[in-house]
Each structure stands twice: as C-alpha cells, then as structure tokens.
Amino acid sequence: MQTLPTDVTDITPSWMSETLGTEVTEVKVLDHAFATNQRARVGLTYASEGAGPDTLFVKLAPLDPVHREMIGATGMGEREAQFYADVAPTVDLLVPRCYFGASNDANAFVLLLEDLGARGCRFASNGEWGVSADAGAVALEQLAQFHARFEDAAERDKVAPWLVTDRPSMSEATSGLMRYVLDENAGKLSESYTAIGELYVEHHAWFDHIWHAGPATYIHGDTHIGNVYLDDGRVGFLDWGLSRVSTHLRDVSYFMTMSIDVDERRAHERDLLQGYLDALRGAGGVDIAFDDAWESHRLQASYTVVATFLAYMPSYAASDGVGLGNALLARSDAALADLDVVEAVRAALP
Secondary structure, three states: OOOOOOOHHHOOHHHHHHHHOOOEEEEEEEEEEEOOOEEEEEEEEEOOOOOOOOEEEEEEOOOOHHHHHHHHHHOHHHHHHHHHHHHHHHOOOOOOOEEEEEEOOOOOEEEEEEOHHHHOOEOOOOOOOOEOHHHHHHHHHHHHHHHHHOOOHHHHHHHOHHHHOOOOOOHHHHHHHHHHHHHHOOOOOOHHHHHHHHHHHHHHHHHHHHOOOOOEEEEOOOOOHHHEEEEOOEEEEOOOOOOEEEEHHHHHHHHHHHOEOHHHHHHHHHHHHHHHHHHHHHOOOOOOOHHHHHHHHHHHOOHHHHHHHHHHOHHHHHOOOHHHHHHHHHHHHHHHHHOOHHHHHHHHOO
16 A cells, blocks of 8 residues: 655655556646645646646645644545545536545545646635525535435445444534633624534534434535535535535535525525425435425524634634635624524524
8 A cells, every 4th residue: 555645745756656557757836735634736747748637636634743633533534535436426516536535544645636726617715705696506406416316325335335434523522622712702703603602512412413413315514615616607516524424404504604605695595495405306305394494504504603613723823724714704604693593593402
C-alpha cells in the first residue's frame, strides 16, 4: 500500500506517477489553503503530453496533529473516499470526478479530484452568493431522486455497505465547545443564536436525536454553500465526508437555509419544500405530508447553530475559511429568525 502524503509537498512526481498510472515529471503547487482540511490545486507535467489532467484539486487531512486527530475521529476523510469509490459512479447527482481516494489508520487521507475551476464551474468560496430558487428547485428534485433510491436498506448495503458502521455521537464534547463559545462571545451573538446554543448545551442528546429522526435514507449531510458549485447553472455537490444514513429533511433544510440565496429562500421556501416532497413521491420515495415536513424543517434549522459556532473559536480566525464562516453565520441568523426556530424547539422539547 502506498504511503499517503500528509502535506501537499509530499505529493512528488513519483507518488503521482504511481497513483495515476502514468509518468508524471513535475508537480507544481498552484494554491494551498487551510480550513477544516488542507485544500490545494496542483499543476501536472507528464512524460507523454496529454497523458492526464493538467491540474487536479487535492484534499488532505489537516497538518496540525490535534486538528487532524479531531477530523480523523469523525471519519470524514475515509467516508468521502468511500463515497467517490463506491457511490459516485452510480448516481445522477452532479459530483466531481475522483482520480484517487484513500485513508489510513493514522488519520491521513488524500483525494485527487477534478479541477472544476479549470472548466469554468462557479464557487462561492466566501459565501458571496447564493443558489437561485430556480437552480435550487432542480437540485432538490435531484436530491429527492437520490434519497428515494437509498431509502431501501438493501440498496444501501449493495452500494455502500460501510454505511452500517456506527458513527459515534460527539454531542457531549460539542456541547462543551458550545459552552465556551457562548461564554466568550456573550453580548455579541444574536438573541436567537444564543438561545439555541444554550438549549443545545442543556439538551444536546435530544438535539442529536431529532436531527436524525424520521424516515431513513442516505444523505450528503453538509449541503451548505461552501460545499456546492454551479456547472452551467446546475448545482453540484462536494465534500461528502459527513454523508451518512439519516433523514431526508436534514439535507433539504440545510440546503435551503445555507445554500439558497436568503431573499430567494424567503420568497420561495414553501414552494421549494413542496417541490422536493412531490419529486420524492414521484421517484417512489416515502410520502411526507407538507405540514410534517415544514415542522421538521423548522427544527432542522436549529442545526445551523451547531454547524457554524466553531467559526467563533480563536483557531478558526487564523484559517482560510473566515469569509465562508462569517457568511454561514449570517445565514444561520436569518434562518433562525425567519422560521421562529427557538419557538419551534421549545415547543418540541419533552
């Protein structure tokens, strides 16, 4: 088995040659950024012209050992490599081509992905734009088809048998970090954000349950604006490290609140949700009543707080993800207010 690189500088011509199965004479680092993981673009020169892609997008585990261990505990790198190897070739969702993916027991992983930017795909790397309602409606229809297919446990087992592996709950540890953020940022957070954070600290196990309650399927798990792209107007999905078996509305709610343009969401939110439900039913999936889906959407929107609060941690301020983090925080605040999420959570608490 190949030794996996831990830094982009470890990706040598000899390693790349062995990985791609063709002689690579030069690997040039074009970009290198640090956020949740390392992300880089590399340029490649081959012994035979045209033997492979001119550029690749590279994703690696964090360099910092503590951060790498934390990410490793989530299994994100391993899960994303598994998705591209086993699931991506079988689905109609728009995802990048993967040239190589692997992980090891030392919490290292590497993914060599198609350089989507080289062919003009658009990214909101700092959350500077949102998906339009029209493009979002099409994306939700495609997610509905994906979800409908994987409601069948036998289909999941056939395509992705590793999905049955339990992912340990990290809610207790997360609640401790949430407590720190709430205390350190007292008076700086919105009232709704603070309220959900306080409720999460007290009832984290309950939140962990309700976010996954409902009919089960295979979900992306992290459909925010930083993990999607536009290819000629069609929404594609990146970063499958948090994909898992959960409930449909987790993907749907998070996509609507954290990827679709805020004003567009406000104007078309109910129609977007109804369109998803109709597409799910039409694809042979479970029939979910709109009122039930809407209440689930309001509860699912509370997850935006837990998904974004680490942006308030001091270590995050030194990363390359500050712009995106701030944009996601603003989206969370908007969703919490628009959907009266605090009221919905308090009404649902046992």
